[in-house]
Amino acid sequence: MANIPIIDELFTTPLEPVDGVKLAGSRCKDCDEVFLGKVIGCENCGSQNIDAAALSSEGKLYTYTVLHVPPRGDYKGPREPFVPLGIGLVELPEGCRIMTPLTINDPELLKVNMPMRLIIDTFYTDAEGNEVFSFKFGPK
Amino acid sequence: MHWKGNNMRDVAIIGAGIHKFGRFDKSYSEIASEAIKMALKDAGIEWNQVEVAYAATASRELPLNAGPKAAQVLGKTGIGISGVDSACASGGVALNNGVNAIKSGSCDICAVFGVEKIPRGLMDPTPRYERWQIEMGLSTNPSYWAMSAVRHMHEYGTTEMPLAKVAYKNHKYSVHNPYAMYQKAFTLEEILNSPVVCWPMRLLEICSPNEGAAAVILCAAEKADQYTTKPVFVAASVHKLAKYSADFRAPVVQMSARVKNDNPTIVAGRKAYELAGIGPEDIDCAEVQDTDAFMELTHYEELGFCAEGECGQMIDSGATELGGKIPVNLSGGIISKGEPIGASHLGQIVFLVWQLRDQLDAVQVKDAKVALGQVTGAMGHTAVTILKR
Numbered sequence: 001m002a003n004i005p006i007i008d009e010l011f012t013t014p015l016e017p018v019d020g021v022k023l024a025g026s027r028c029k030d031c032d033e034v035f036l037g038k039v040i041g042c043e044n045c046g047s048q049n050i051d052a053a054a055l056s057s058e059g060k061l062y063t064y065t066v067l068h069v070p071p072r073g074d075y076k077g078p079r080e081p082f083v084p085l086g087i088g089l090v091e092l093p094e095g096c097r098i099m100t101p102l103t104i105n106d107p108e109l110l111k112v113n114m115p116m117r118l119i120i121d122t123f124y125t126d127a128e129g130n131e132v133f134s135f136k137f138g139p140k
Numbered sequence: 141m142h143w144k145g146n147n148m149r150d151v152a153i154i155g156a157g158i159h160k161f162g163r164f165d166k167s168y169s170e171i172a173s174e175a176i177k178m179a180l181k182d183a184g185i186e187w188n189q190v191e192v193a194y195a196a197t198a199s200r201e202l203p204l205n206a207g208p209k210a211a212q213v214l215g216k217t218g219i220g221i222s223g224v225d226s227a228c229a230s231g232g233v234a235l236n237n238g239v240n241a242i243k244s245g246s247c248d249i250c251a252v253f254g255v256e257k258i259p260r261g262l263m264d265p266t267p268r269y270e271r272w273q274i275e276m277g278l279s280t281n282p283s284y285w286a287m288s289a290v291r292h293m294h295e296y297g298t299t300e301m302p303l304a305k306v307a308y309k310n311h312k313y314s315v316h317n318p319y320a321m322y323q324k325a326f327t328l329e330e331i332l333n334s335p336v337v338c339w340p341m342r343l344l345e346i347c348s349p350n351e352g353a354a355a356v357i358l359c360a361a362e363k364a365d366q367y368t369t370k371p372v373f374v375a376a377s378v379h380k381l382a383k384y385s386a387d388f389r390a391p392v393v394q395m396s397a398r399v400k401n402d403n404p405t406i407v408a409g410r411k412a413y414e415l416a417g418i419g420p421e422d423i424d425c426a427e428v429q430d431t432d433a434f435m436e437l438t439h440y441e442e443l444g445f446c447a448e449g450e451c452g453q454m455i456d457s458g459a460t461e462l463g464g465k466i467p468v469n470l471s472g473g474i475i476s477k478g479e480p481i482g483a484s485h486l487g488q489i490v491f492l493v494w495q496l497r498d499q500l501d502a503v504q505v506k507d508a509k510v511a512l513g514q515v516t517g518a519m520g521h522t523a524v525t526i527l528k529r
Contacts, residue, residue: 044385
């Protein structure tokens with residue numbers, strides 16, 4: 001049994017311990033665009049001259065919504081009953097806006113530009129007993 | 141011997157047919173073939189006169205080769221029939237293929253149709269999203285549309301009311317469209333009190349994937365008068381994908397805060413106006429993608445019907461109502477018709493052909509000469525078609 005990421009190469013380091021782990025990113029050495037996770041080429045300029053780059057763990061909320069109907073497919077969040085899910089785009093200082101679940105699901109408590117911080121946490125236990133880690137953002 | 145240059149021909153629509161959008165206890169082949177038969181009858185031709193056909197489908201609910209299988213119900217005449225999947229723009233791309241086939245001189249008569257059969261509710265995310273996005277709940281299309289709306293509200297002070305007004309308008313006109321899934325008018329109060337799907341979007345403000353088909357028969361313009369006294373000409377047929385970070389359509393993992401590219405509807409619209417030699421001020425009526433009410437509003441801006449940030453004022457002013465400057469979605473839009481994805485753009489085209497032939501009743505735009513249809517969807521697949529009579 002181990003702590004594993006929900007998708008390979010999502011985080012900068014192994015998840016034991018979780019403290020200090022960041023979202024892994026890629027930076028284009030030609031145009032400076034930054035991407036979540038590992039990318040093969042730069043979608044902006046087409047360069048394949050890419051460096052690994054850890055993403056900042058703080059940013060601001062660019063936009064948001066609250067989903068009130070359960071998603072189809074293998075959603076691993078609470079289903080019975082479904083708990084409305086806050087979703088947002090969080091803008092990081094590197095110049096990218098990451099699509100992410102939010103810790104808040106009340107639109108009255110969400111505001112564009114509010115400061116946000118990254119939370120890396122266990123999300124579910126898989127069939128082999130591994131703790132699967134994902135990310136979300138909450139207010140700073 | 142010298143190549144004699146560009147011998148491009150104009151293209152006319154000589155037949156239009158549709159199968160109602162909704163939910164039906166019949167196969168996709170029956171649904172598609174009914175729309176094709178209606179288009180053939182409208183054109184006054186038989187299936188064995190069609191020289192090539194293009195089919196639009198965009199869901200995994202249909203088998204491989206669904207397009208050819210559906211059309212061959214009418215006879216295995218041996219013509220080339222190929223399928224197109226370009227998400228919500230599939231119909232526009234199939235039409236584009238047909239237009240180009242005729243322009244190239246490779247045929248004189250071409251059938252273009254779209255068909256879909258998608259179950260009720262949110263769409264299956266597995267064909268379009270990564271496993272981790274689905275597990276984390278980031279795989280519902282309306283949540284992306286809603287985030288786009290929230291940002292617009294922040295930047296321009298848009299409120300919930302313009303969204304409700306778009307839904308009100310489209311549902312209002314749907315009662316005149318016997319091919320719409322929902323033919324029911326709702327009050328603004330009913331719309332604003334309908335359940336939230338993705339805040340701030342409500343159930344009566346978003347479309348529902350469903351079943352249906354639509355078809356057109358294309359003909360070389362120089363031969364169209366052999367078949368019809370009311371040809372409708374394809375003045376522009378454009379397909380684009382979103383440039384990097386240019387669009388908020390699902391599935392998006394991230395957007396750039398540094399790079400700003402024009403939305404694909406702006407890009408495709410600009411190209412279509414250029415090809416047709418007109419501008420937005422020349423459009424007499426339009427059918428645009430109202431996957432949700434907010435999308436219709438942004439398309440007013442992206443297609444140049446109004447200035448950036450002024451879509452709320454445009455719906456308030458009544459400019460997009462029947463009798464207004466540019467009536468939009470007088471068919472009821474897909475908010476009321478539902479969205480059989482492969483068929484939705486061709487459904488727009490069929491309705492606009494009827495407008496340009498002056499054959500509608502309650503929602504006929506007086507003296508309509510130029511019409512625009514637009515769809516946009518996953519990956520920013522966007523099609524804009526301009527028709528002229």
